[in-house]
Amino acid sequence: MTRLLLASMLTISLAGLVRAQGVSANNSATIAAIHKVQEQETQAIKNKDGAALCNLLADGWAYTNQMGHVMHKAQWCSEMTNGTLYFPLIQHEDVKYHVFGNTVVETGRSTSTMVDHGKVSFGPRRFSITYVKLDGQWKICAYAVSLITNEQ
Amino acid sequence: MIQRILAVSVLVISMSGLLKAQNAQPAYFGPIHGGRGNLLFPGAEEVTGTNAQIEEIKAEVLKSNEERSAAIKRKDKAAILASLADDWAYTNERGETLSKEQWVDDVLDGNLHFLYAQHVDVEWHVFGDSTVVETGRSNSILVYKGKISHGPRRETAVYAKINGKWVQVSLHVGFIPAEQRDFTFPASALPQ
Numbered sequence: 001m002t003r004l005l006l007a008s009m010l011t012i013s014l015a016g017l018v019r020a021q022g023v024s025a026n027n028s029a030t031i032a033a034i035h036k037v038q039e040q041e042t043q044a045i046k047n048k049d050g051a052a053l054c055n056l057l058a059d060g061w062a063y064t065n066q067m068g069h070v071m072h073k074a075q076w077c078s079e080m081t082n083g084t085l086y087f088p089l090i091q092h093e094d095v096k097y098h099v100f101g102n103t104v105v106e107t108g109r110s111t112s113t114m115v116d117h118g119k120v121s122f123g124p125r126r127f128s129i130t131y132v133k134l135d136g137q138w139k140i141c142a143y144a145v146s147l148i149t150n151e152q
Numbered sequence: 153m154i155q156r157i158l159a160v161s162v163l164v165i166s167m168s169g170l171l172k173a174q175n176a177q178p179a180y181f182g183p184i185h186g187g188r189g190n191l192l193f194p195g196a197e198e199v200t201g202t203n204a205q206i207e208e209i210k211a212e213v214l215k216s217n218e219e220r221s222a223a224i225k226r227k228d229k230a231a232i233l234a235s236l237a238d239d240w241a242y243t244n245e246r247g248e249t250l251s252k253e254q255w256v257d258d259v260l261d262g263n264l265h266f267l268y269a270q271h272v273d274v275e276w277h278v279f280g281d282s283t284v285v286e287t288g289r290s291n292s293i294l295v296y297k298g299k300i301s302h303g304p305r306r307e308t309a310v311y312a313k314i315n316g317k318w319v320q321v322s323l324h325v326g327f328i329p330a331e332q333r334d335f336t337f338p339a340s341a342l343p344q
Contacts, residue, residue, distance in 0.1 A: 146326020
């Protein structure tokens with residue numbers, strides 16, 4: 001288990017390197033702020049702190065997963081912190097940040113391992129995560145995830 | 153005798169299907185959808201509530217979408233490109249990512265066209281005064297490079313107000329996999 005956790009941490013760090021490669025100088029401050037939100041999200045999940053996790057998501061947060069299911073933020077925060085939904089391995093590649101003022105879209109390919117209600121998903125998937133700056137604070141406002149069908 | 157009746161019945165049903173198909177008007181150009189692309193439909197559920205400002209934002213985003221639809225109809229490449237943000241983020245249901253120039257070329261070259269459009273379960277998510285997310289389910293039938301795709305799909309479109317103008321900044325489309333292997337692995341499939 002410890003080995004798995006270390007592998008996950010290493011992969012997250014590597015994902016950070018990949019992210020950094022796609023950052024232009026003009027948007028570096030914005031991307032740094034987004035990275036901070038991502039770190040807080042990871043910490044909230046690690047601490048099983050549903051309230052802290054929900055605080056990072058904008059009201060009206062939109063979520064669609066690779067099965068075509070939609071979920072509201074309260075359910076997401078609950079499932080991500082009560083063991084219903086978890087990621088033994090996180091691996092993101094081809095990560096790009098598209099910065100549009102107060103709106104940022106992060107896109108990429110995920111080969112993370114995901115366990116949802118006891119069932120395992122290996123992907124690979126494509127994801128788009130949207131961030132918005134509201135009252136001076138960056139929040140996550142949408143997740144869209146889909147399977148890469150010709151690799152299933 | 154029964155076999156003959158059955159054969160005639162099958163033939164009649166098949167021919168009636170053909171006639172229906174010939175007479176069918178593509179809903180894509182119907183009064184509700186009104187054009188191409190991803191639309192924010194009037195009457196869609198407003199997830200983040202509504203007020204005068206949100207109504208104004210919705211009207212502006214709708215107008216921007218109508219302008220893109222009109223630009224596609226008249227094959228106005230410059231206007232279509234202008235309705236999509238520079239660095240537009242697009243992922244299609246096959247997991248491919250395309251630049252806006254590639255997508256527009258596909259549309260204008262006829263590589264991508266829609267036979268039928270139907271969007272349901274559409275929700276509006278309005279964040280502040282410059283970000284709108286639209287989610288929904290698409291039952292549209294499209295043709296991509298000669299191959300037909302029936303979906304169904306889930307779509308997430310993001311709009312942002314840039315320099316006073318609403319543009320689409322992202323579109324993510326994914327199949328709803330009714331039958332596939334994902335999530336069928338038991339927990340014991342996890343590596344030790």
